[in-house]
Amino acid sequence: MNIDWTHFTPWSSLSGGIILGVASALFILINGRVLGISGILGGLLPPKSGDTFWRIAFLAGLFAAPWIFNALAPSELITNPQIDADTVLLVIAGLLVGIGTRYGSGCTSGHGVCGLSRMSPRSLVATVSFMASGFLTVYLARHLF
């Protein structure tokens, strides 16, 4: 194992993680729900009466984030994302993430952050599963094929 020290960003990643934790904490204590992106989004497909507006409000906030970040953050924190996947790969990956997160009832936020925070054995199994298949996929894609 070689650590990539040049791209290692422990402080911004830790601070970003703490912000994710604060948002999840406020969400369970004020909204009363687990902050899970795939669940919030999936609950709109199809929308159910009385259970829609809060989801849209949350997503609107999420959509506003990059604009507010770019307007307010100091320039050294603004990085241009690099998306290497081509269209075919993006479509396959998107389908797998869409089906998988609904079938497995959660993603990195709901199972990974909230589930592990509430020490749910179910979320631990889910997190170990998607981390393992993520590591294996990158290993196969980068080192075997």
Place this chain on the structure above:
Amino acid sequence: MLRVFEFLAGLLFGLGLILSGMTNPAKVLSFLDLFGQWDPSLAFVMGGAILVGIFAFTLAKKRTTNFFGGALHLPKASHIDKRLVIGSLMFGVGWGLAGFCPGPVLVSMAAGHEKALIFVIAMLIGMVGFEIAERTMRNKKA
């Protein structure tokens, strides 16, 4: 009721995702690349989030209502089944192929990245397709 709180929570969550590096697929993939040039940063994201989350959920578990007296929906399911494992494994493969998971890809799409939009469309098709398949199966059983 104006859903100002949910908007702000979404905004805060999005800002956290951007600051942490999660919205950069190349960074996510170098975290998942244990056997290449490994960038451990994203372990700090998870660590930081859980560090805060653990207090909130310990408190939430002791309560029956949220801070405004409304319902507190803590997940009740505790069974570990094939759906959970297979679904999560599928999600991990998709995550490892493109470096996007649901939150970051929505943020990236909103920032105007066309590739994120393609991913989101496929993801929504996957979610809707799953919902339709579920309903069809349920109707067959009933």
